[in-house]
Amino acid sequence: MIVLITGPSGAGKSTVIGSLMESDPRLAFSVSTTTRPMREGEVHGTDYDFVDDAAFDELVAADAFVEWATVHGHRYGTRRDHLETMAKAGRIPVLDIDVQGGVQVISKFGDELVSVFLFPPSWQALEERLRGRATDADEVIEGRLKTARLEVGFADRYTYWVVNADLEASVTRLQAIVAAEEVRARALAVPPLAP
Numbered sequence: 001m002i003v004l005i006t007g008p009s010g011a012g013k014s015t016v017i018g019s020l021m022e023s024d025p026r027l028a029f030s031v032s033t034t035t036r037p038m039r040e041g042e043v044h045g046t047d048y049d050f051v052d053d054a055a056f057d058e059l060v061a062a063d064a065f066v067e068w069a070t071v072h073g074h075r076y077g078t079r080r081d082h083l084e085t086m087a088k089a090g091r092i093p094v095l096d097i098d099v100q101g102g103v104q105v106i107s108k109f110g111d112e113l114v115s116v117f118l119f120p121p122s123w124q125a126l127e128e129r130l131r132g133r134a135t136d137a138d139e140v141i142e143g144r145l146k147t148a149r150l151e152v153g154f155a156d157r158y159t160y161w162v163v164n165a166d167l168e169a170s171v172t173r174l175q176a177i178v179a180a181e182e183v184r185a186r187a188l189a190v191p192p193l194a195p
């Protein structure tokens with residue numbers, strides 16, 4: 001199983017994913033590769049694999065990504081070998097990627113992919129959350145809001161919709177989604193008992 005979680009910037013995705021991961025040791029965060037400069041407090045190899053443009057180009061040429069996309073001016077990609085390593089270790093990869101990448105993996109993987117779109121409770125709540133991050137300039141916030149409206153337009157490609165009004169409730173829903181997907185007959189491949 002692979003869990004894909006997409007949601008607009010400000011929907012509270014990182015917090016929800018962080019809590020979900022803490023609640024289930026089988027889940028493993030899929031560390032993406034990016035050309036974005038490292039932010040303060042980020043750790044190479046934990047938050048992202050930070051690379052320069054030339055290194056990213058090489059990875060694209062080597063078909064190393066199951067998907068990649070340009071988000072807010074920087075490139076981000078999910079490495080195929082990382083997913084394989086996690087699967088071999090019996091872990092469930094959790095992908096925190098944008099809609100462009102989400103749509104690519106939804107069409108690439110079959111039943112093993114569980115896709116979740118995380119909504120903010122309202123446009124007003126999203127704007128308040130974005131403005132609450134005092135670090136961003138007005139035009140950055142306007143850009144994020146515009147992008148968010150485009151992203152929500154792709155939500156119908158995702159199997160599950162979770163409205164993130166309350167952290168605990170959202171995590172409970174995500175846990176329930178994972179639990180239900182695990183017992184889908186098709187996910188089990190072999191029946192637990194022979195007829």
Ligand code: 5GP
Nearest residue numbers: 032033068069071076077078096097098101
């Ligand atoms: P940030 O730079 O704020 O960490 O992330 C910006 C956006 O890039 C987020 O929406 C995040 O979900 C998305 N993102 C992170 N990793 C990937 C990836 O591997 N592929 C794609 N398509 N998007 C990603």
